[in-house]
Amino acid sequence: MSQDSSTLREEGNNHFKAGDVQQALSCYTKALKISDCQSESAVLYRNRAACYLKLEDHTKAEADATKALDVDQGDVKARFRRAQALQKLGRLDQAFTDAQKCAQLEPKNKAFQDLLRQLGAQIQQKAAQLSSTDSRVQQMFKLLLDSSAPITDRQKAAQNLVVLSREDAGAEQIFRNDGVKLLQNLLDSQQEDLILSALRTLVGLCTGHQSRTMAIVNEVGMDRLCGVMGSAASTVSLSACHLIQVMFEALTEGMKKEIRGKDEAILPGETPAFTLRWGKKVFSQPPTVCMYVCMCIYAVSHRSEYTPHIFGLCKLGSAGGTDFSMKQFAEGSTLKLAKQCRKWLCNEALPLTSRRWAIEGLAYLTLDADVKEDLVEDKKALQAMFELAKSEDKTVLYAVGSTLVNCTNSYDVEKPDPQMVELAKYAKQHVPEEHPKDARSFVEKRVVKLLEAGVVSALVCMVKQESPALTEACRECIARVILALVERQEDRGLVVAQGGGKVSIFFISPEDRGLVVAQGGGKVSIFFISPNNPTIKTTFQSHRQKIIKEKAVPKIEGYMFEDHDMVRAAATECMCNLALSTEVQKCYLATDSDRLKLLVLYSGEDDERLRKAASGTLAMLTGEMPELCTRIPDTTSHWLEIFQALLLGESQDLRHRGAVIVMNLMQADKSLAEKLMESEALEILSVLAKGDDPKQASIQKAAQRCLDLATEYGLIRSNEDGINGKTM
The missing domain is CATH 1.25.10.10 (Leucine-rich Repeat Variant)
Known part of the structure; x- marks a missing residue:
């Protein structure tokens, strides 16, 4: 059956080259109906997209190209054809994104560069039209x-x-x-x-x-x-x-007159001087502050509406944000208000709405570091908050997420320019101050206490809630908290033990394209499938199979193309750990994919974290599948320079990865060994093999193995002093 589909594909290719697009389209469609190979179907979809482009059926062309990319995110031809279809459909922003990724993979491709220029001009023209x-x-x-x-x-x-x-x-x-x-x-x-x-x-x-x-x-x-x-x-x-x-x-404009006599300015009755001063104090504040003070005064005489108005006081108390110098209340008043909120939160006799107001109040008050410290110390309040997140009232999810974001300091903080700060001080302008308890050491202690209280289990339950209340903002809060929890490597085992692995698939779903979400999911996934993880060492293979079964590999590959450095590096690290799986290794055997090329190119990038992940993946793949080694020179003409740069890297990890890759290449094919020994790699390996540092024993061993292989092939000879030289 596979042979029949291959024959039909070849017939379609011949018809397409001859200009008979309709006949080629028919062949590709028939082949798709009988094809049972996923990679072959991707090629057929890609070819059929080219036919639809010729026939100017751009909607079907975009759909087929997308199906090809669902199988292989690195298929540059399918991405280029989708960009062309999107351009004709008028979806210029999406077309520009695809064209940009194509140009990243093949910077010298003139067709990609021309398409980028066309799209740039069209986007500018469209923006000018829409702006009028x-x-x-x-x-x-x-x-x-x-x-x-x-x-x-x-x-x-x-x-x-x-x-x-x-x-x-x-x-x-x-x-x-x-x-x-x-x-x-x-x-x-x-x-x-x-x-x-x-x-x-x-x-x-x-x-x-x-x-x-x-x-x-x-x-x-x-x-x-x-x-x-x-x-x-x-x-x-x-x-x-x-x-x-x-x-x-x-x-009637211009006909009205403002009439205000002196009599209207007189206050009837006796008004105490204290009242006048208090009114002056209130009305000198911003309008929002005035409103909440009035609401709270009104609540004194309406006890049934007391709770929501206390929530208004909480919002008023957080008006200064994280600025330590901006205190809305007298010293200690904010802590008393937070204590009352925690008391209501723990009181199960209160109705659910009152407890919801309490957690929403804490979501504002926890911007104060003193309140954060008190909350994480109160284990009863934490458990009550986690139980509330699991309750039927889904409207509390965002409030719980915001409170945890504040406690872990995982919100975005813009660091001001030091020169601007000095200038503001000189001009006697207000400069925000950081709370002493927002320092890194305090944050790490709070994270540990939250983990001990079981925060990950609560987050997993929040993720499982299939409710409209689980909005994009709520998902981002959960992702920020997870990202803060796995910041320290020693805490990641506890995160996984509490069920953090269940969150990783959720974070890499196609609808969640936020960078914070992607990075949080990436860090959890990397630890979750790492073979060196002592916490789950006996079951890591089953976890990899779970990720593959959930069809998350193409999504991870998609993140490898992201412009955001940290997301791209996290996705590549995740793929490095997944590369130990046989199913993932087979994906790299496909000759119609640019997956291998992407890893080689990433091994030569400036980002050290990305280079480590990509070169580590290459080292494992070339060791497990020697047939990949002979394809590496075809990926880029700079492959020798990239591997030499790895051998000369400042990091010991990079040098080790480079030495292992070179060793695998030389073991796989003699012609590759000849090319390597004719380059500067010979001198570099000779220096690495002579090292006497015990910490670099693995590098020395790999380098010496490379030299031994070269000697066996007769490419170099070993003289009496033990120094290797090229054969004459």
Whole structure:
């Protein structure tokens, strides 16, 4: 069956070369129906995508190229064809991303560079068009006038028109382009959403513009407006009333006078001086602070609403953020408030809503390092928080995640420029100060206490919750916490023991493309499948099989192409550990893939962490599969320079990896050994073999083995002094 599909593929290739695209398409389609090999199907999808491009069926071309990339993320031809299809479909940003990745793999390919330039110019042109208000108005009009357009698109267009009408330029363009007539048509429609949007757009057109309001009144007519105002829908009726009020204010602009006599400034009755001073204090604060103080004062006389207003106090107490110098309350008041929140959190007799308010209050208060320290010391409060995260109330997930992010200091912190700090001090401006308990040593202690309390088990339960409350922001919080928990290598065993491995597959799902998510999942996965992990040494192979069974390998390969250095390095490290699996090794045997080329190129990058991961993968693959060695010179013309740079690396790990790779190449093929011995690698290996440092014994052993192989092949000779030299 596989032979039949191969024959059909060859026939399709011949037809394609001859220009008979339809016949080639038919052959590829038939071959796909009978093909049972995944790698062969990927090639067929890639070839069929080329046919669809020729036939200008770009939607099917993009779909086939995507199917090929699902099997092999390093398939540069499939990625290039998908970029071409996306370009024709108008999805320029996605096309540019694919073209950029193609150019990274083959920088000298002229076709890739030309496509990148075309896409760059098209993106700039499109941005200029979309940025112009006139084009945006025209787009909205076109959608609204198209009766065959989906109702959801028309509703979105009407909403966008409301936004544009609030800008001076947008309102003018709508008015000049006969937009009032279009709005009249919307008012006559029977759809409440469109009528509301039309009324709100008219509000934007009339606000503060007398002449435009007069023209709209004359064109629309008061009879029509009064008819809309009598609508049975309350929202429509209120919007119509609001429009008439705005029209009246615009038409009477300049006629109103501010009348305020001295009598109105007198306060009736006796007012204590303390009250006057307190009012001055409150109203000198920002509006948000004023609002929360008023809410809390109101709550004193309404005990049933006490809890949410205390939550308002928590928000007020965190107004200074992580700035140690910005204290909203008197010394110790924030700690008392946090203590009360922890007390409510632990009180199971309280309703679930009150406990939810307590954890949301802690989500704000834990920006204070003193509150963080008290919380991690309170094991009862931690357990109550974890149990709340597992409860039926899914709305607490984000609050729990935010609290843990604050306790682990895994939020983003922008370090100010020292020169700007000095300048601010000189100008007597406020400079934020870091809390002493936010230092690295305190954070590490808090992380250990959270791990001992079982935080990972709670995070696993949060991940398993299939609820709309598990939003992207909530997922990012969980990823940040996991990333902080596995920051220290000695803590990773405890993370895995508590079920951290179950989170790794979740983090590398295709819909979660965030860099924090990818990096967190990568670190967990690297430890989880590492053969040197003493915690799970007996079961690491089953964990690799689990990752392969979940089809996570192509997703990990996708992260190897990311622009973010840390994500790319983490994915490559993960692949290095997966390379011990037979299934992954077979993927690198495929001749129609650039996987091997990517590893060779990454071994020559500047990022040392990436070089270690890529060269380590190469060392394992070339040792397990000698047939890969003969393909390495075909990946890049600079392969000798890359391996020589590894042998000369400053890091002992890089030198060891380089020596093992060279040893594997020489063992696999004599012709490769000849090329290596003709280069500077001979001198480098001779120096490495002479070392007497016990720490570098593994490097010396590998280098000496290379020289012994060269001697066996007759490429060099060993003289009496033990110094190797080339044969004459």
